[in-house]
Amino acid sequence: MANMPHSHMQAASEPSLDLDHIEQMKRFVGFTEKDASILKKLRPVAAKHATAVVNTFYTRLSGFAHLEKIIGGAGSSVERLKRTQEEYLVQLFDGEYGRDYFVRRWRIGQIHNKIGLEPDWYLGGYSLYRQLLLPILLDVFDNKPKKVQRAMAAIDKILTLDSELAIGSYIDAVMASLRDINVSKTEIEKKVADYGHFIDLVADGDLTPRLAIEGDDGLAQLGNNLNVMTERLAEMARSINSASNAMRHTLSSVHKAVADQSSGAAQQAAAVNETTSTLVEIRTTSSQTLEKASELGKSAERTREVGDRGLDMVEENIAGMQSIRNRVEGIAASILALSKQTQQIGEITGVVAGLAQHSKMLALNASIEAAKAGDSGKGFAVVAAEVKDLAEQSEESTAQVQKILTEIQHATDRAVMATEEGVKDVDQGVILMSRTGEVVRDLKDVIHQSVLSSQQIVAAVRQEAVGIDQVSMAMNEINSVTGQFVEATQKTSVASEDLNHLAITLQDMVARFRI
Incomplete structure (x- = not known):
């Protein structure tokens, strides 16, 4: 183990730390350039939270009256001391830890000795700083336990170096003050040798021995302080060992929980993938259904249009049949009028036939009378013969006309009967077309309802497709989140393993001390 700095210090003020000794101290606590780099990256965080940390630090100090008395007797205000503490806290994260840094930390121990602040209190201050910094790091490195572990390890190492320097400085100052104590040189040398041996044991990691204290002089006070310091170091080592054991136990539980979560997440991911595939199939079927429903809607619309046209044609046919009926009735009326006129003509023809018969009889009588008259009646006989011929x-002619009129009368009668039958047929056709119109209207209503239903089906299928798309998107998001969760659990598992290694390392470090 590297020698403690007090063996290399001058009793005056300037420490004689050399670079080799500084490197030995760093090597002993495991402080590396990587630790320095981690601390330097955290400097903005430390600067941001320095005021809050120091305020909390001094709030804790305010609960101890003798500490406030020491601060008051130091000849400085609390606000000035707070600013000094803020500078000290931020300097922990400077990233440069050469001789200048070690000299500054050494002088802090001298100041503590000067104002009467005993090692057991400022060693507790280092622990308090660690407690205050841990929540900040947990917040900064949220869900990144590996980074928190590395950062806290680096902080623990630099605080350990600071405490060693402060204690070494304190011991050196106390050793220097021993020269002013009015005791014999032999006794001083003996006690100094005893104290030196005790300090060497402590420096070698043996925290079990304690100094036997006699009297109440300065040397006795120094011995008491060394005993208290050693006890605090032992308590710190025990606390670290206990915390490491608790950390390993917790990490074991975390690792098991992470493994369970990872397994569950993997099963969930498989289920989500299967569900997503099913949704794709449902979406395809829904698209086909939408296409068929759209075609059904179009067909129903075309059927409705055809039904409308059919109803229009039926109504046109009814109107046409009504027009035909009216025309047939007109024709029947005309034929009846013609029949009456034919009858009148027949009557007139009968009169003419009677006149012709009468003229014939007159002509015959005239011929007879002309024959009786002899030659004087010849001219009259000729006229009578011509009249007879004309008669x-x-x-x-009247017989022929009568015959024709009879045929016309028969034809007219048949035409009247035919028109009456035609009117009856037209009336029946109108009735049938009206019924057809009612059927077509009912069919039109049914088709209209079918069109509305098909439109509702299309709308419902579209809405279903939208819903399926939304569910599919949601499942994709769940799948993505599940994948991220699986990845996070894997990282957490790795981080828990790293933390477990750190706990083992801390236990190995504590194992160097005998407590």
């Missing part, structure tokens, strides 16, 4: 022709 016969008229009779024949």
Whole structure:
């Protein structure tokens, strides 16, 4: 083990620390350039929180009256001491830990001795700083236990170096003050030798021995202080060992919990992947359903249009049938009028036929009378013969006209009957077309409802597709988060392993001390 600094100090003021000895001290506590780099990176954090940490530090001190008395007797204000403490705290994270740093820390021990602050109190101050810095680091390195572990290890090492320097400085100052004590040189040398041997044992890691104190002089007070210092170091070592054991136990539980979480997360990820695949299939089916529903909607719309056109055509047919009925009724009326006129013509023809018959009889009588008259009646006989001929022709013509009129009458009767049947057929057609119109209207209503239903189906399928897309997006996000969680648990597992190694390292360091 490296010698404590007091064996290399001058009793006056300037320490004679050489670089080799500084490196030995660093090597003993395991302080490396990596630790220095970690502390330097934390300097902005320390500067940011220095005031709050120091305020809490002095709030703790205010609970101890004798410490306030020491501060008051130091000839400085609390605010000035706070600023000095803030500078001291930030300097812990300077990143440069050469001879200048060690000399500054050495002088702090001299100041503590000068104002009467005993080692057991400022050793407790180092522990208090550690307690105050830990929550800050946990907040800065949230969910990154490995970084917290490295940072706290670096802080523990630099605080250990600071405490060694402060204690060495205190011891050196006390040793220097022994020269002024009015005791014999032999007794001083003996006590100094005893104290030196005791200090060497402590420096070698043996914290079990204690000095036998006699009297109440300065040497006795020094011995008491050394005993208290050693006891505090032993308590610190025991606390570190206990904390390391607790850390290892906790890390074992954490590691098991992380393993369980990782397994559960992996199962969840598999389930999410399977669900996502199922959603993709459902989305494909939904798309096909939407396509079919859209086609159904279009077909229903076309059917509705055809139904509308069919209803229009039925109504047009009904109107056309009504028009035909009206025309047929008009034709029937015309035929009836024609039949009446034909009858009148027949009557007139009968009169003409009677006149022709009468003229024929008159002509016959005239011929007879002309024959009786002889030659004087020849001219009259000729006229009578011509009248007879004309009468016969008229009779024949009227007979023909009568025949034609009879045929016309028969045809008219048939036409009237036909038009009456036509009117009946048209009426029946109107009734049938009206019924057809009602059926088409009902069909139109049904088709309209089908169109509305198909539109609702299309809307529902679209909404379902949107819902499936949203669920799919949510499952993708869950899948992503689950993947991140799995990755985080793996990192946490690695970090817990690293912390476990750190706990083992701390236990190994504490094992160097016999307590």
